[in-house]
Amino acid sequence: MKVSSQNFKANARKALKDQQLQTALGRATAQFVGKRKTAVAALKNFEDLRDYCAVVKAHTLDYLDYYLEQLVDNVERLGGEVHFAADGNEANRIVTELARANNVKTVVKSKSMVSEEIQLNEALEAAGVTPLETDLGEYILQLDHDAPSHIIGPAIHKTKEQVTKLFHDKLGTPLDADIPTLTSAARRVLRDGFLQADMGISGANFAVAETGTIALVENEGNIRLTTSLPRMHLAIMGLEKVIPRLHDLPAFLAILPRSATGQKASSYVSLISGAKREDEPEGPESFHLLIIDNGRSAVLADPKLRAALRCIRCGACLNSCPVYQQVGGHAYGWVYSGPIGAVLDPGLLGLKDTFNLPQASSLCGACGEVCPVKIPLPELLIEHRRRSVERGLSAKTEKVAVGAFAFIASQPVLWNAGTKMGRFAAQRLSKDGYLTGDWLPVLKQWLSERDFPAPAKTSFRERWEELK
Amino acid sequence: MNKDDFLGRIRKALHREAISPIEAPPALLSPLTDWDNAALVEQFCDELTQVGAQVHRVATVKEARDKLVQLLVESGAKSYIRSSDALVDEVAEAVSLPLAQRPEQADIGISTVTFGIANTGTLVLSSEVGRQASLLPMTYIALIYAEQIVPSMTEALTLYQRELPSAWVQATGPSRTADIELTLTTGVHGPGVVKVILIAKH
């Protein structure tokens, strides 16, 4: 995906005017938020598991060289081949070279955000290899030459009507087809793709250092097919995906689906340890693992930002974010959107082209509350803002806040979302009805000189709506 | 980039040397060592039903044989594929349906599982007996003994005590997607129908 984060404001304005997008986004995020809430409440020890996972991830990152080396040794012990890429170009070169050397003509892919990050499909096509996206959402986007807008539901910005029209044009399904009909049409086309493909490319949700195992989480079954049918399997991972032990997995597998879709367990979890063994009847003949840096070691080197690499890509912070809910993923201009995008994109791409993203937040704190690995997202957003000012990317703190404020205030929907969340934050910061928090850069100055009454729980506009 | 350069970059980012020691990782959550199997069986069946799978409880292998024949007849399937292991040999003995010429043509797949996980209604599928029977056909029938049911994934991993197979798959219910307007649809890539024959006695 090409970077267009510089244009956040223009992108956001466009998104706010797009009626279909607003309908699709509203439905999707509301549903995700509700399901997550129920699933989390139903698990007694959710908070304990969350603490555990946060600590395990933080520990692994602090000793990442050790765990990566252990992972590599174990993958090799199982007969796999491990490749390393410093950046996207090198990664693409490795994959296309691997395809060429093994006479690979077609590739089936399961969802991989890092492959979007490096624009692998474009590189494969340029090398004469046909990539086929097999996750239903990703397949829809590939047919429509569109990009993912959410890490869990890549096509949530599309309405059913848009998909029906697209499938009618590309696959010849009737214009009044229902969703099961569309789904089975995709199954037929993609199944042929699986049977013909020479190589399957998957991502990796977790990589277990102790055993050399790649864990993949999904609902559709396309990952099982990708990792089982073609004669080669290549898994691509960012260097931060390692966890130490096999027995760490159950905790992560308990919090991930609950945070993502509100499921107790995803339909399929595949633990892949190398290629088919000699005494096994079916499976790929070879296994490759590609580990990609692409800006991550710089984030790792930054003691404040390092925590962002704990992310397990559950999407909960996106769904809970009042800005994401209104503008959607595309406005952020890169693969990772919402609060984690606003934290990670500046880390991976540099602040110069992305400093707008951390401004686009009402600092309501919702993202930090839902994150299953306890990344302090609001703090990191503030850190980016501070650095933007320091580097002269945007002027004084207050001016930045006012700039963002002016933008948000000029968009009625954002204004409504923002005031709601702003009041929520203020309630939490206030004591005895007065704002006490001094960690917000703008408030700090204000509050040093005055007491500021905490805003009412509901705004006049909301009460007016209720009264009408 | 080669491995040493790649790890070198990471060491530099962390200000560590190649032989720097590491702190011990956090203590693991400990597995349960004993449990009430009867209660687990009930929980397993409940969870399976909740995720949209069908459970057929039988007392013996002989009853499982009859149940399988009945399920195959009812389904109207024309051919099937199966995993290669002793329990399937025994149970599928009476099946008169032909094996599919090519696996992708089969209407039904039958296999055994390695464990049943009670707290999520999950079947643990191992590549030791093959991958396709539980994956390619639209209907999948799993065979499991009650004694194979464990409380959670942790106990399954603990009891396995061998190197993992090339693919250890935890399957919970049918294949599903919600990629079009978050509307739940089953059978998008894997089986849309999952039936479990649960055999009480070994």
Ligand code: SF4
């Ligand atoms: S930052 Fe946390 S909440 Fe957001 S996607 Fe990552 S793990 Fe999920």
